[in-house]
Amino acid sequence: MNKIDQLKQLRLEEESRLIDAESVEECARVVLDGLVNWSNRHVFSKFGGELSIEIPLGAPNAGVKYAAIDPPKPVVVIYLSMITDIYRDALTFPLISRQLVDETDTLTALHEEPPWNKFPFAFPSGVPELRPGHVHGDLSLACEMVAALHEERQQSKLDAIDVRCRFIMFELMLAWTFFHELGHVLQRHYRFRMAATNQDRVDVFLEWPESHETEDTADTGAIEPVQGDLAAQARELMADAEAMDLTLKYVHASGRLCFPTLYLLYCSVSCMYQRFYRKYEENLNITNHRHPHPALREQVSEAFLSWSMSDYLVARKLVPDREHAALVVTYITVRANLFVGLFRASRIEARDETSGLPSYMRLQTEAHRADMLRYQDTLMPYIESQMAQVRQWHLLPGNRMDEWLEMLRAHQRGRMGGGDAPPTDGEPPR
Numbered sequence: 004m005n006k007i008d009q010l011k012q013l014r015l016e017e018e019s020r021l022i023d024a025e026s027v028e029e030c031a032r033v034v035l036d037g038l039v040n041w042s043n044r045h046v047f048s049k050f051g052g053e054l055s056i057e058i059p060l061g062a063p064n065a066g067v068k069y070a071a072i073d074p075p076k077p078v079v080v081i082y083l084s085m086i087t088d089i090y091r092d093a094l095t096f097p098l099i100s101r102q103l104v105d106e107t108d109t110l111t112a113l114h115e116e117p118p119w120n121k122f123p124f125a126f127p128s129g130v131p132e133l134r135p136g137h138v139h140g141d142l143s144l145a146c147e148m149v150a151a152l153h154e155e156r157q158q159s160k161l162d163a164i165d166v167r168c169r170f171i172m173f174e175l176m177l178a179w180t181f182f183h184e185l186g187h188v189l190q191r192h193y194r195f196r197m198a199a200t201n202q203d204r205v206d207v208f209l210e211w212p213e214s215h216e217t218e219d220t221a222d223t224g225a226i227e228p229v230q231g232d233l234a235a236q237a238r239e240l241m242a243d244a245e246a247m248d249l250t251l252k253y254v255h256a257s258g259r260l261c262f263p264t265l266y267l268l269y270c271s272v273s274c275m276y277q278r279f280y281r282k283y284e285e286n287l288n289i290t291n292h293r294h295p296h297p298a299l300r301e302q303v304s305e306a307f308l309s310w311s312m313s314d315y316l317v318a319r320k321l322v323p324d325r326e327h328a329a330l331v332v333t334y335i336t337v338r339a340n341l342f343v344g345l346f347r348a349s350r351i352e353a354r355d356e357t358s359g360l361p362s363y364m365r366l367q368t369e370a371h372r373a374d375m376l377r378y379q380d381t382l383m384p385y386i387e388s389q390m391a392q393v394r395q396w397h398l399l400p401g402n403r404m405d406e407w408l409e410m411l412r413a414h415q416r417g418r419m420g421g422g423d424a425p426p427t428d429g430e431p432p433r
């Protein structure tokens with residue numbers, strides 16, 4: 004059961020109170036303004052439109068609203084409380100990672116197992132080696148100043164690599180959030196919603212109902228989910244795919260795509276999904292939420308990232324063949340799932356010595372694989388039918404949504420023994 008530890012909850016609330024929201028917003032603006040400029044340069048200026056961003060106060064949430072639909076003038080909305088939550092995770096992840104390495108045998112046990120006992124990329128520290136150049140260019144100076152302060156302080160538990168990890172994860176989680184919302188816009192999801200609600204020319208979409216703050220408990224799962232829910236859930240997977248692809252391209256375009264940043268990208272995306280888990284049960288029954296279960300969302304996004312990275316590593320001749328590429332992405336996936344799963348459990352979940360695997364991690368095991376696949380298969384017809392329309396009106400040329408859909412189909416065909424199975428090396432192990 005996804006049981007919240009009340010003491011841990013109090014600690015999180017106390018941490019939130021200590022965060023200087025103004026400085027966090029300033030830092031976030033550096034990242035988000037760059038993403039807004041990119042979106043306008045590559046998409047909206049071509050249609051005479053303009054994208055902007057708002058960071059309002061209120062319960063953690065994100066969404067999109069439109070000042071106009073033709074020409075498109077979307078406004079991406081990310082609540083400040085969501086940004087400070089992201090900041091809090093980025094702040095603590097390297098610390099907990101270090102603790103896991105120093106105070107438990109988790110990593111040693113992993114690295115003693117073949118093939119990782121002879122794997123050159125396996126890193127023995129909490130986070131991989133990070134250089135100043137791995138940090139966003141406009142945040143690099145601030146990051147190195149903070150890093151120097153920590154290194155001067157004898158009693159500081161952080162070194163420069165931990166500080167860089169904080170900056171990078173904060174940036175990647177923000178970028179992923181922005182690109183998820185942008186995905187809804189690029190795929191023009193308002194058209195599906197407007198058809199259903201008869202709205203005219205104005206659309207406001209928030210990821211979570213505004214009253215969600217009071218609904219912060221697991222739902223019971225609908226036995227018979229309505230079609231509208233399933234279509235909306237399919238669109239969330241589609242927006243996730245766009246977010247995954249654009250975040251990966253974003254890291255690559257800044258010349259920072261390498262093993263250490265790729266590991267942090269997996270960790271960042273996993274942190275984002277696990278953030279939503281407290282609203283869900285510890286099972287993979289179809290829910291009546293607007294979003295599919297976060298464990299399914301993570302599984303599908305990771306599969307796409309791993310599929311993309313396998314191709315990239317081979318094409319760039321960074322590894323000799325797909326078999327080696329599979330080893331690299333598998334190590335990163337296993338390690339990221341392990342560390343983020345334990346990170347979340349240590350921060351939120353009620354646990355004792357008999358608890359075994361943390362709740363979310365149990366959903367990622369083989370025992371839940373059939374349910375995971377059933378959930379995905381249930382959504383496939385809704386993905387197929389909406390993708391047929393999105394393909395005609397997508398705003399960004401060169402998007403990789405067809406590749407994503409082909410990956411899903413290939414995995415499904417491979418499972419059903421229909422031949423033409425996908426390369427299994429692109430799929431993260433469960």
Ligand SMILES: [Zn+2]
Nearest residue numbers: 183210239242
């Ligand atoms: Zn969404």
